[in-house]
Amino acid sequence: MNIRKKIRDKGKIKFSRYFQDFKEGDRVAVIRELSVNPKFPKKLQGRSGVVKNKRGNSYMVDINDIKKKKTYVIHPVHLIKLK
Numbered sequence: 001m002n003i004r005k006k007i008r009d010k011g012k013i014k015f016s017r018y019f020q021d022f023k024e025g026d027r028v029a030v031i032r033e034l035s036v037n038p039k040f041p042k043k044l045q046g047r048s049g050v051v052k053n054k055r056g057n058s059y060m061v062d063i064n065d066i067k068k069k070k071t072y073v074i075h076p077v078h079l080i081k082l083k
Contacts, residue, residue: 005034013077020076022059026051027082030061036077044072048082 013035022028028051030044049063049072058075 003034018077020079020081022051022054022076022079022081024051024053028059028061028079029082030063030074030078031080033077036075044074 013033017033027048029048030046032042032045044063047063049061052060052062052071054060055073058073059079061072061074061079062069063072064070
């Protein structure tokens with residue numbers, strides 16, 4: 001699990017990362033942004049899921065937890081789009 005940022009990533013968060021847009025059905029990876037207080041459980045670090053819809057500034061993401069599908073509300077700072 002990430003405890004530190006790399007030297008090039010330290011400092012302020014880029015606005016483009018903070019205000020990312022995702023569409024329904026996009027596959028995303030959950031990567032914890034260390035400079036922002038995380039709003040989701042640490043066990044989600046490195047997991048991937050599918051964007052369900054938007055709720056306020058955050059996105060609802062469906063993630064498989066072993067055999068059960070769970071929905072989490074995650075801010076886009078902590079999401080990276082997968083191909």
